Amino acid sequence: MTLMERMRVLSEGTKYDSCNQSAVCHAFGPDGRCIQLYKTLMTNACSGECTYCPNRCGRDALRATLSPEEIVRITWSFYRRNTIEGLFLSSGVIGDAERTAEQQLEVARLLRSQGFTGYIHIRVMPGTPKYLLEQIADCANKFGVNAETTSSVNYSEICPNFDYQSDVLQRLQWTRDLIKIKRREAGFGGRVIGANDTQFVVGALQESDREIIGTVDSFMDRYELRRPYFMSFDPVPSTPLENNDPSPLWREVRLYQTSYLLKDYGLRASDLDPVLDDNGFLFDADPKMLLASCSPEMFPVDINSAGRDALLRVPGIGPVGADRIIRSRPVSSEKELSRMGVVLARARPFIEINGKKQTNLFSFAGVGA
Amino acid sequence: MIVAFRENVEGVLLACKELIDHPDIVLISAKDRDEVKAKMEFSGPDDITLLGFRGAADTTGIVRVLFGRQAQKIFRRDPDIEGYISLVLRHRSSRPVELVRFLCSCRDNAELLYSGKGAIAKKYYDIMRDVSRSYHRLCMFARPFPVNGVLSVKVDSPHRIGDLFCRWLARKNPDLPVSVIEGDIAWIGNGGHVGLEHFAKIPSSSAGSLEFSSKIDEVDDMWDIYYDSQVIHKRRNKKHAKQLQPKESASMSRMSERDRYKVERGIVSCTLDNFIPEKEV
Ligand code: SF4
Numbered sequence: 001m002t003l004m005e006r007m008r009v010l011s012e013g014t015k016y017d018s019c020n021q022s023a024v025c026h027a028f029g030p031d032g033r034c035i036q037l038y039k040t041l042m043t044n045a046c047s048g049e050c051t052y053c054p055n056r057c058g059r060d061a062l063r064a065t066l067s068p069e070e071i072v073r074i075t076w077s078f079y080r081r082n083t084i085e086g087l088f089l090s091s092g093v094i095g096d097a098e099r100t101a102e103q104q105l106e107v108a109r110l111l112r113s114q115g116f117t118g119y120i121h122i123r124v125m126p127g128t129p130k131y132l133l134e135q136i137a138d139c140a141n142k143f144g145v146n147a148e149t150t151s152s153v154n155y156s157e158i159c160p161n162f163d164y165q166s167d168v169l170q171r172l173q174w175t176r177d178l179i180k181i182k183r184r185e186a187g188f189g190g191r192v193i194g195a196n197d198t199q200f201v202v203g204a205l206q207e208s209d210r211e212i213i214g215t216v217d218s219f220m221d222r223y224e225l226r227r228p229y230f231m232s233f234d235p236v237p238s239t240p241l242e243n244n245d246p247s248p249l250w251r252e253v254r255l256y257q258t259s260y261l262l263k264d265y266g267l268r269a270s271d272l273d274p275v276l277d278d279n280g281f282l283f284d285a286d287p288k289m290l291l292a293s294c295s296p297e298m299f300p301v302d303i304n305s306a307g308r309d310a311l312l313r314v315p316g317i318g319p320v321g322a323d324r325i326i327r328s329r330p331v332s333s334e335k336e337l338s339r340m341g342v343v344l345a346r347a348r349p350f351i352e353i354n355g356k357k358q359t360n361l362f363s364f365a366g367v368g369a
Numbered sequence: 370m371i372v373a374f375r376e377n378v379e380g381v382l383l384a385c386k387e388l389i390d391h392p393d394i395v396l397i398s399a400k401d402r403d404e405v406k407a408k409m410e411f412s413g414p415d416d417i418t419l420l421g422f423r424g425a426a427d428t429t430g431i432v433r434v435l436f437g438r439q440a441q442k443i444f445r446r447d448p449d450i451e452g453y454i455s456l457v458l459r460h461r462s463s464r465p466v467e468l469v470r471f472l473c474s475c476r477d478n479a480e481l482l483y484s485g486k487g488a489i490a491k492k493y494y495d496i497m498r499d500v501s502r503s504y505h506r507l508c509m510f511a512r513p514f515p516v517n518g519v520l521s522v523k524v525d526s527p528h529r530i531g532d533l534f535c536r537w538l539a540r541k542n543p544d545l546p547v548s549v550i551e552g553d554i555a556w557i558g559n560g561g562h563v564g565l566e567h568f569a570k571i572p573s574s575s576a577g578s579l580e581f582s583s584k585i586d587e588v589d590d591m592w593d594i595y596y597d598s599q600v601i602h603k604r605r606n607k608k609h610a611k612q613l614q615p616k617e618s619a620s621m622s623r624m625s626e627r628d629r630y631k632v633e634r635g636i637v638s639c640t641l642d643n644f645i646p647e648k649e650v
Contacts, residue, residue, distance in 0.1 A: 004590070004591060004594055007591065007594060007595065007598075008594045008595075008597075008598045011594075011595055011598040011599065012598045015598060015599045015600070015601060016601070024505070024508045024509055025509055025613075026509050026510070027509075027510075027596060027614065027625070027628045028610050028613040028614040028628075028632060029596065029599055029600040029601075029610065029631075029632070030600055030605050030606075030607065030610050030631055030632050030635050030636060031600055031601050031602070031604040031605050031606055031610065032604075032606040032609035032610040032613060033599070033601070033604075034613065035596065035599055038595065039599070074591065077587075077588045077591060078588065078591075078592065078595070079541070079542075080513070080515070080520060080542060080545070080588070081512050081513060081514065081588050081592070081624065082508075082511060082512050082513055082522075082538065082541070083512065083588075083592055083624065115543065115544050117540075117541070117543065118541070249603075249604065324483075327480050327483070327484065328480065328483075328484040328485075328486065336485070336486075339485050
């Protein structure tokens with residue numbers, strides 16, 4: 001296989017991972033997702049047997065590998081042309097977690113030794129030894145392990161080669177500690193140290209959204225998780241889960257929305273009970289809007305006198321919008337709100353400006369007051 | 370008294386300070402001393418104080434005096450006050466004297482700069498956002514390519530942001546000289562590699578003669594393959610993608626032009642092989 005062909009195969013293997021480097025996006029695909037980083041696997045010839053994964057060993061698939069030098073070369077080429085801000089490096093397991101991490105580390109070291117100042121995010125394997133995590137922390141801006149699911153029992157069902165407690169949770173804890181150390185180290189080359197993050201596969205098992213939200217909430221406390229990522233399960237032919245139903249995409253979207261409520265709005269998992277059905281699954285509706293609609297006694301909120309928490313409860317007002325409103329008081333018109341980034345179509349039924357209601361919930365819902 | 374200030378951040382801030390101390394002064398602005406001279410010839414000889422044409426001033430100190438200690442900390446997503454002024458000055462319709470008067474009217478209340486309350490505040494906030502957006506677009510979609518080893522790119526923005534972009538590009542590629550061509554000017558970053566100042570301004574006609582190395586670059590094809598590999602076809606969202614990769618991005622580089630085309634038309638999954646009957650393959 002040529003370099004280009006291998007590059008294509010291995011980049012396709014990471015297309016579901018999101019860039020999230022939050023600096024400059026350089027391109028957007030026809031699906032509207034941004035491309036900030038060169039995302040690639042080192043290899044898709046994995047020795048693991050995760051039941052949902054197209055790269056699991058024994059599956060009949062096109063296998064490819066890029067050497068550390070090749071990855072470095074491609075990264076530089078894209079970086080020079082201003083198409084990316086850095087590298088996101090994941091991999092199938094090359095024999096074991098230790099060998100894989102050594103190879104990943106080599107890529108990061110090579111890049112840094114050549115003066116690369118761009119962003120490096122390394123997705124390490126479950127079970128990566130601590131000493132390698134420490135060395136990775138010296139070169140990478142961000143690194144972390146995927147949790148995939150919510151409990152040891154579930155994990156052993158889909159990832160039979162690893163142990164949830166020791167290979168995943170222990171690594172999440174080490175990562176948290178290393179991030180703290182790196183952030184404390186004065187003048188760490190001015191390098192950005194990203195927060196702990198992890199990914200969940202949604203819908204491969206029967207776990208409910210309540211379980212996922214509860215896990216995310218506890219990870220935020222225990223491992224200082226900033227952002228969880230969710231990947232919708234999509235059955236892959238010739239894998240043990242090939243006959244399962246795919247997870248609807250909207251579920252992934254709603255889970256992301258609830259994770260923002262946990263992280264940016266300070267809610268706890270238990271606050272989200274009203275947006276779950278009897279079986280603990282989310283509805284296909286904006287959870288913030290649902291929460292607001294469930295508590296009509298809290299609205300309308302007066303834009304010019306409400307506290308930050310009350311403003312944040314209003315659909316269409318985010319943390320930045322709430323701060324802008326507070327800074328710019330008195331606000332006298334909807335137009336001003338719109339300039340501050342408030343989504344009026346959503347906020348209108350829940351706010352009043354100087355005692356004047358903009359619309360009410362009934363007319364908003366088309367029921368008539 | 371006439372005060373002529375330079376149309377840069379220092380000049381504007383010094384003029385603000387002067388205007389607050391002496392509200393009766395007449396302000397004029399100029400890009401350089403020659404322009405001051407030309408303007409003065411027009412209005413006849415008079416006592417004139419020049420601000421911002423010599424040495425560096427303590428701009429942060431002046432901001433603190435004008436807007437208070439907390440001023441730099443309030444604005445989470447917007448640039449700080451010096452950044453605000455720098456961006457506004459780059460806009461084709463900014464009026465430096467009016468800007469100075471507006472800044473003085475916001476004394477001790479920097480929030481007014483960002484609130485958009487009142488016609489002037491709205492005008493300057495919009496101007497600032499306009500330039501900031503153009504600059505970010507450039508950082509996103511401009512694709513420099515190596516010419517004799519110098520990373521070169523031509524920019525075509527209505528605002529004067531070539532130098533800003535050049536500094537950004539140079540910071541990203543400290544080991545290479547970079548050249549940003551803006552009209553008849555070329556901004557050179559990391560100029561030490563080609564025997565120039567670290568950051569230099571030369572006529573664009575001379576930029577092509579700079580030489581660092583002559584490696585051939587084959588990234589365009591590779592990028593196309595990578596770009597295509599990242600798309601999740603099931604999730605195609607043309608409207609959203611078009612907003613994020615706007616039409617103007619296509620004019621910023623050949624690579625962005627191709628990306629934009631794919632956003633518009635999707636990625637064809639059919640190749641020449643599809644036209645060959647199977648038995649012939
Ligand atoms: S370890 Fe990763 S690449 Fe390997 S089978 Fe599991 S999920 Fe797939």
